[in-house]
Amino acid sequence: MAHSDTVTRILDAAEELFAEHGFSETSLRSITTQAGVNLAAVNYHFGSKKALIQAVFSRYLSPFYKMIAGSLDHYEKIKPDGVLSIEEMLGYFVRAIAGVSGGDRRRLAIFMRLLGLAYNQGQGHLRKYLQNEYKTDYERLMVLFTNATPDLKPEERFWRFHFMLGSAAFTLSNMEHLRAIQKDEFNEQCTEEDVLELLQPFLAAGIRAAK
Amino acid sequence: MAHSDTVTRILDAAEELFAEHGFSETSLRSITTQAGVNLAAVNYHFGSKKALIQAVFSRYLSPFYKMIAGSLDHYEKIKPDGVLSIEEMLGYFVRAIAGVSGGDRRRLAIFMRLLGLAYNQGQGHLRKYLQNEYKTDYERLMVLFTNATPDLKPEERFWRFHFMLGSAAFTLSNMEHLRAIQKDEFNEQCTEEDVLELLQPFLAAGIRAAK
DNA sequence: TGTACATCAGTGAACGCGCGTTCACTGATGTAC
C-alpha cells in the first residue's frame, strides 16, 4: 500500500483516537472527521476497520521492537559478562522509555494495553502473535534478569518478574488516566518522567524483597 | 431493588460477559440471552446499561467492603491506637480478597479484570461512582494506608498505591494463565495461596522502598 | 500530434444492521369494601 497523504492522516487520527477512547468506542466517522478525509477512504485504503486497527499496530510495533532490542544490546555492551544489578536494568529501561517522545510515547501506552489484553485473552491469537514476535527478546531479557537476581529461586523469580510486569503494564497503559485522577485529587500533576522515577525504586525494592 | 431471580441472572451473565469482552463490546442482547430473560428486563430492573455496569460492581464490592470493615473493626479492638504496618494491612487485604464469595476465585479474577477495564476504558464515571458509593470505607482505608506510610509524601503515596494495585490486579486477573505458564516452564505449579504469599512481601517492599 | 482508453485516489449518498431504549400490554398476586 502506497502511503499517500490520506493514508498517513487516517493512521495518525486512528492511532490518537484509539489510544484515547479504545477501539470499539472509536468510530470511522470520528477518525475520518479528525483526519479531514472522506468516510469511505478508510474502506478504500484499508478494506475494513479491523484491517485499519492492524495497520495502526504494525506501524507502532516496529519502533517499539527496536527500542527493546536496543536496550538489550546496550545491556550486553556495557556488561559483557551479563551481570547487571536490577537497578541498572530498570534504570536503563526507564531512560529508554523517557527518551521515547510524543506520538511514540502514546504508542508505548497502546502496546502496554495490548500486552495486558494479550495475557488476559488466553486463547486469542493476538497473544500468540506477540509471543512469537518478541520471543527472542523475552529470552534475552530473562537471562539478564536471572543474572541480576542470583538469590531467587526460579519460581520466585518467575512470579516477581510478573508482579513487576503487571505493575509496569498497568501504570504505563493507564498513565494518562492516572495522571488525570491525580490532578483531580491533588490539583497538581506529575510529569510522566516523574512517574517513571517513582516506579523504578518501587519495582527494584519489590524484586529485592526479603522472603 | 428486590433481588428477584431475573435480577440475579442478569447480574451473573453481565459480570461474566463484561469480563470476557469488555463493556461496550457486550450487548444487552447477549446478556439477556445468556441469562435467559427478556431483553427489556435490563431496562426494567436497572434503567440503563450504564446502571447495570454500576450494579455489577456494587454487588461485588458490597461484601468486599463489609469484610474489610469487619476485619478492621476487629483489629482496632486489639490495637486501639489504630496504626497498622503495611505488612499487616496487606495481610488483611489478601485474606479479605481471598475470602470473598466463599473462596470463589473465578469471580475474583473476573472482578480484577473488570477493575482493570474500568481504568482502561472510558469508564471514568465508574471510579467516581464507586468512590462516592463507598466513601466511608474508602476514606477509612486511605487513612489506614496513610498511617502505614508516614514517610511518604501524598503524591508518592498515590502512585505507590496504584503501582501496588496494578501488580495485584494483573496477577489476580491472570492467575490461571500465569500458573499455566509456570507449569509449562518449570513443570511444577504454585497454589494460589503460594502466589498471594509471594506477592505480599513484593508489594510491602515496594511500598517501603527508599526513594 | 491528437484521440481513446486505463488506472487510481477520492467522493457522496445510501444501505442494512445491531444497538439501547421505549411502550403498551399481560398475567399473577394483593387489597379494600
Next chain:
DNA sequence: TGTACATCAGTGAACGCGCGTTCACTGATGTAC
C-alpha cells in the same frame, strides 16, 4: 363472600440512531498508437 381496583414482574414488538460498509461516480494522470 364476590367484585373492583392496584401493584408489579415480566413481555413482544417496535422505535430512532449511529455504525461499518458498499457502490456508482468524478476527475486527474498515465499510456498506447
